[in-house]
Amino acid sequence: MRKLKYYIETFGCQMNDHDSLAIASMLEDAGYAKAPRPAEADLILVNTCTIRDKADQKAYSQIGRWRLLKKEKPEVIIGVGGCMAQSDGRGVLSRVPFVDFVFGTQNMHNILQMADEVRQKRLRPVWTAMPGDPAAMEALYSHAKADGIKAFITVMQGCDNYCSYCIVPYVRGRELSRPSAEIVAEARKLAEGGVREVTLLGQNVNSYGQKGGDGADFAELIRKVGEVEGILRIRFTTSHPKDLTDRLIDIFASEPKAMPHIHLPVQSGSDAILRAMNRKYDRAHYLGLIAKLRAARPDIAITTDFIVGFPGESDADFEETLSLMREVVFDNCFSFKFSPRRGTKASSMEGVVAEKVKEERLARLQDLQLGHTTAKSLAEIGQKRVVLVEGSSKAGGGQLSGRTPQNRIVNFRGDAALLGREVEVKITAAWPNSLAGEL
Numbered sequence: 001m002r003k004l005k006y007y008i009e010t011f012g013c014q015m016n017d018h019d020s021l022a023i024a025s026m027l028e029d030a031g032y033a034k035a036p037r038p039a040e041a042d043l044i045l046v047n048t049c050t051i052r053d054k055a056d057q058k059a060y061s062q063i064g065r066w067r068l069l070k071k072e073k074p075e076v077i078i079g080v081g082g083c084m085a086q087s088d089g090r091g092v093l094s095r096v097p098f099v100d101f102v103f104g105t106q107n108m109h110n111i112l113q114m115a116d117e118v119r120q121k122r123l124r125p126v127w128t129a130m131p132g133d134p135a136a137m138e139a140l141y142s143h144a145k146a147d148g149i150k151a152f153i154t155v156m157q158g159c160d161n162y163c164s165y166c167i168v169p170y171v172r173g174r175e176l177s178r179p180s181a182e183i184v185a186e187a188r189k190l191a192e193g194g195v196r197e198v199t200l201l202g203q204n205v206n207s208y209g210q211k212g213g214d215g216a217d218f219a220e221l222i223r224k225v226g227e228v229e230g231i232l233r234i235r236f237t238t239s240h241p242k243d244l245t246d247r248l249i250d251i252f253a254s255e256p257k258a259m260p261h262i263h264l265p266v267q268s269g270s271d272a273i274l275r276a277m278n279r280k281y282d283r284a285h286y287l288g289l290i291a292k293l294r295a296a297r298p299d300i301a302i303t304t305d306f307i308v309g310f311p312g313e314s315d316a317d318f319e320e321t322l323s324l325m326r327e328v329v330f331d332n333c334f335s336f337k338f339s340p341r342r343g344t345k346a347s348s349m350e351g352v353v354a355e356k357v358k359e360e361r362l363a364r365l366q367d368l369q370l371g372h373t374t375a376k377s378l379a380e381i382g383q384k385r386v387v388l389v390e391g392s393s394k395a396g397g398g399q400l401s402g403r404t405p406q407n408r409i410v411n412f413r414g415d416a417a418l419l420g421r422e423v424e425v426k427i428t429a430a431w432p433n434s435l436a437g438e439l
């Protein structure tokens with residue numbers, strides 16, 4: 001009998017990428033095979049994002065492109081899910097009449113059941129309840145499989161922080177942690193399949209264990225994953241400065257498998273803006289954390305996120321952000337212009353910053369960061385770094401590629417047999433976003 005085929009299109013963040021991998025794995029466990037293109041699929045899924053307006057538009061325009069396909073092949077089932085689907089719910093069906101079902105962020109484990117309802121009962125189900133059910137998380141993530149040297153492990157879902165600009169708590173629900181025993185079991189399974197580096201993933205991993213879980217906090221979870229044979233490196237994302245405890249900072253000094261890199265979003269250097277963002281820390285607290293992190297692990301790489309042009313951000317507020325950047329000297333950052341998300345507090349705040357001003361501020365910020373990133377990269381020249389070999393380099397020329405403990409990409413010549421091993425590489429050349437070296 002011919003195997004049913006699936007095709008998944010994913011928008012947005014690492015969380016979505018990882019969820020799509022888990023969905024794919026779940027479908028394969030149920031007997032589906034991966035279709036190389038939508039036209040060959042029996043089930044087409046779109047895992048959407050809604051973090052910015054553009055993300056919504058991109059998802060709808062992608063779905064729109066399948067109108068003809070659905071007309072020519074009406075038996076193909078199209079399901080739309082993820083954050084935008086959670087937010088728009090039944091509205092997805094009215095906006096795109098040929099979509100068959102809508103699955104919310106906490107209903108991904110039900111996709112097969114929903115596809116059956118479409119196929120057998122001719123229904124158009126919309127499942128967007130967010131019951132915060134730990135069993136639902138396990139039903140999805142227990143399908144995780146090793147696929148390469150590195151893997152993500154989702155350790156929690158949702159977020160309780162309600163930063164005033166962010167839609168995540170509304171579309172992913174309240175915070176809920178997975179039991180550490182399940183996470184360690186998943187790490188063990190991945191290690192047996194050849195994974196050597198895991199990234200523990202969640203909207204706010206620092207508060208892991210506060211709701212749900214099995215009593216372990218995040219520091220303890222990292223230690224437990226560190227005991228898994230075969231796992232050489234542990235990373236995690238994303239951290240919230242208000243929940244970064246001394247216990248967790250100490251992990252960088254005491255747990256050899258915890259890699260010296262932290263992504264610690266600051267968003268702004270101005271206390272007034274941090275208050276308006278409801279970030280629940282101030283500039284002094286953030287700078288205190290940076291000092292503690294560097295004391296615990298002097299070679300730690302620190303990356304961050306910035307939002308410029310938040311409502312009410314004055315020139316003076318923005319200068320505070322630049323001054324914080326000069327004080328910290330981040331290894332790199334993601335930076336965005338503020339864009340209002342419907343339903344969030346910030347979307348109705350006064351003091352809207354003109355688009356042109358946002359653009360100018362973003363350009364100045366990115367310029368400053370490029371200088372810092374370049375200087376940090378150039379300082380790598382001459383250093384010997386332990387690199388985990390991940391595969392062939394995108395630069396081609398038969399080169400290998402891997403990452404330093406600080407998460408910098410290094411390309412170098414070497415035998416493909418080194419894949420999955422840690423090797424020492426001397427850095428010989430540097431660019432802002434990659435390094436070259438010699439074994």
Ligand code: SF4
Nearest residue numbers: 159161162163166168
């Ligand atoms: S911590 Fe803030 S920015 Fe991050 S997901 Fe939660 S609400 Fe959104």
